[in-house]
Amino acid sequence: MARKKIKVKTNDSERDEASTVEEEVEEQEQLEGELDELETLEAELEEARAQAAEYLDGWQRAQAEFSNYRKRQEAERVQMMTLANTAVLHKILPVVDDFERAMATMPDDLRQLTWCEGVSLIKAKLDALLDSEGVKPIEAEGKEFDPVYHEAVTYEEAPGYEEGQIIGEVQRGYMLGERVLRPAMVRVAKASTASSAESKDTIENKEE
Numbered sequence: 001m002a003r004k005k006i007k008v009k010t011n012d013s014e015r016d017e018a019s020t021v022e023e024e025v026e027e028q029e030q031l032e033g034e035l036d037e038l039e040t041l042e043a044e045l046e047e048a049r050a051q052a053a054e055y056l057d058g059w060q061r062a063q064a065e066f067s068n069y070r071k072r073q074e075a076e077r078v079q080m081m082t083l084a085n086t087a088v089l090h091k092i093l094p095v096v097d098d099f100e101r102a103m104a105t106m107p108d109d110l111r112q113l114t115w116c117e118g119v120s121l122i123k124a125k126l127d128a129l130l131d132s133e134g135v136k137p138i139e140a141e142g143k144e145f146d147p148v149y150h151e152a153v154t155y156e157e158a159p160g161y162e163e164g165q166i167i168g169e170v171q172r173g174y175m176l177g178e179r180v181l182r183p184a185m186v187r188v189a190k191a192s193t194a195s196s197a198e199s200k201d202t203i204e205n206k207e208e
Helices: 012-105 114-132 193-207
Strands: 135-137 150-157 166-171 174-176 179-182 184-190
Touching: 012 114, 012 174, 012 179, 114 135, 150 166
Parallel strands: 150 184
Antiparallel strands: 135 174, 166 184, 174 179
């Protein structure tokens, strides 16, 4: 017995519906692919940003270290120059002392002679040299004794001076900026024996 073939007829609406479903599936798959690609790009972008931030941080650290290195080098250079200048100035000061002693003991009738004027001119040039290097004399006579700036040579009774007051200067001291280049050697007043005895008697009388 022969079998009859049955043809199933589909109408246009069913075909359209099937086509629409396929298109939607394709669109969905395409959308998911684009989302996956977008997520990949975002991940790569974040990675690139993190790497850029790391490079920037490293560059900033390197720049800061180089800046600190330059500052240290400059500070060391200045310190070396200061030490060198200090050594040279220490050698010049005794020469200045000699000129000052010569000028102080020079008779008045010789000061107008040409060679004496030449000595005065050399002394003036030395003073100008010290001043140009920032060297200033330390004030001493009449000031209160300060061990930071002064070195006491003697302690003497001196009428008209209070105890601890500087009577006179034996050797001039100098400052190099804020630093003591050489302390001034000075004579310092001390309380007289009579004044000390009077003060002691006064205290004892008050106690009685």
